[in-house]
Amino acid sequence: MRALVYGAQGLxxxxxxxxxxxxxxxxxxxxMQAGICNTDLEITRGYKGFQGVLGHEFVGVVxxxxxxxARGQYSHLLGQRVVGEINIPCxxxxxxxxxxxxxxxxxxxxxxxIVGRDGAFADYLTLPVENLHLVSDxxxxxxxxxxxxxxxNFEMLEQVHITPGMRMLVLGDGKMGQLAAQVLAxxxxxxxxxxxxxxxxxxxxxxxxVTQTVAETERLVQEGERLDLLVECTGSExxxxxxxxxxRPRGTIVLKSTVAEKGALDLSRIVVNEIxxxxxxxxxxxxxxxxxxxKHIDVGPLVSVRYAFEDAVExxxxxxxxxxxxxxxxxx
Numbered sequence: 001m002r003a004l005v006y007g008a009q010g011l012x013x014x015x016x017x018x019x020x021x022x023x024x025x026x027x028x029x030x031x032m033q034a035g036i037c038n039t040d041l042e043i044t045r046g047y048k049g050f051q052g053v054l055g056h057e058f059v060g061v062v063x064x065x066x067x068x069x070a071r072g073q074y075s076h077l078l079g080q081r082v083v084g085e086i087n088i089p090c091x092x093x094x095x096x097x098x099x100x101x102x103x104x105x106x107x108x109x110x111x112x113x114i115v116g117r118d119g120a121f122a123d124y125l126t127l128p129v130e131n132l133h134l135v136s137d138x139x140x141x142x143x144x145x146x147x148x149x150x151x152x153n154f155e156m157l158e159q160v161h162i163t164p165g166m167r168m169l170v171l172g173d174g175k176m177g178q179l180a181a182q183v184l185a186x187x188x189x190x191x192x193x194x195x196x197x198x199x200x201x202x203x204x205x206x207x208x209x210v211t212q213t214v215a216e217t218e219r220l221v222q223e224g225e226r227l228d229l230l231v232e233c234t235g236s237e238x239x240x241x242x243x244x245x246x247x248r249p250r251g252t253i254v255l256k257s258t259v260a261e262k263g264a265l266d267l268s269r270i271v272v273n274e275i276x277x278x279x280x281x282x283x284x285x286x287x288x289x290x291x292x293x294x295k296h297i298d299v300g301p302l303v304s305v306r307y308a309f310e311d312a313v314e315x316x317x318x319x320x321x322x323x324x325x326x327x328x329x330x331x332x
Contacts, residue, residue: 003053004121004312004329006044011313017053020118022066022126027077029060029084029127034120035145036319036327038176038235038257040113044316048115055120055329056086056113059144065129074129081135083147084127085285086112104282121312123331133285138293145328146299147288149176153183154291155283156254160229162187169193171243172233173200173211175302175325176256180231181209182297192227194242197323203301221245232257249273254280302326 003017022028035057043050062077089106091098097106112127113119135144153176162168166189170181173195181204184191192210194217195201201211212220226248232239235257243253244267253275270277291297304325307315312329319327 001123002309003118003123004055004309004316005052006054007051011044011054011316013310013312017122019124020126022064024067025128025130026066026126027062027074027082027129027132028064028066029058029082029125029132030063031058031060031120031123031125031331032081033141033145033331034058034329035149036315036329037149038174041316041319042235043114050114052113053118053120053122053125054113055122056111057145057148058120058125059083059135059141059147060120060125062132063124074132077129077132077134081141081144082132083135083144083285083289084112084133085131085151085282086114086148087282088112088117088128088131121309121329133289135289136293139289142303142328143292143299146179146302146326147285147292148282150179150183150288150291150297150299151283151285152176152256152281153179153283154287155280156180156183156231157187157287158283159278159280160252160254162189162229164188166190166228167192168229168231169217169227169246170209170231170233171217171239172235172257173197173204174233174235177231177233178204178302178325179297179299180233180256182207183291184229184231185209186291186296189229199323200325206301207298217242217246227251229254244269244275247273247275250275252276252278254278256280299326303328306330 001019003014034055040054087104088110089098089103090108110116169192170177171194181193193204229252230243230247231254232243233256302325306328309329309331
């Protein structure tokens, strides 16, 4: 099969890569479309030390299930469009996290296209059937590709108690920032966004988000403005520093970025101002699918470019350019 593989020599599109074989209780999925994520870019810069087939945002069709007789409750997935949760836990009886149902933090988990498991930039992938979610007819393939990152933003609503009067600021106007702002807006609070790109800020304004430039936000800092909730989506150390300067005492910062670069920050503000810092990674798929189905979230304007899979290496080069939002790979 075709596969976009990251190795010691960089990225390469292979045409004779071995097709994965599903293990017991796993599905073989033919990929229809996949999206390039900032995490994919960070892996090519050294994040997690992963080598193999990249990609974890996808929609595909289930072509086979291994051990179907033993898992008949999943037979309805055959031939259907699905998206998939990216964490593959051990599900062992001795694993405390798996016993508690906290599968995304199983210490022996693999992560699709990130740790120990080939990913979605290929004609086929395999995942446990428990990871799969049906995609309704009301959600097109391009929208379905956004389910995984959208679910990661719905996780914020599970982690932080948001009240109607809260003032919230999303730092970063890229893909994750755009989704974060739309999800937060569903809570009924006042949502702002800070970014560097007028065309991206304009997309947020169309969704009712109040936008401002980095210079305007710095001016707020100098004037003593402080907010209840900061969501850091810039992918930079500077973004966290700004969040620490803008959040009110006993306020909350949610970190959404994963970066390869290691930095050093003065974290004394966290102690002195009793700030809650919340890491936020993977999240629930059902609210994301429901929001797309009910058209509460609009992801169409977030697609910058669509590439045929044969041009995947060039697509990665394009994704590295400033100003890009989501780049999609179409397999067929």
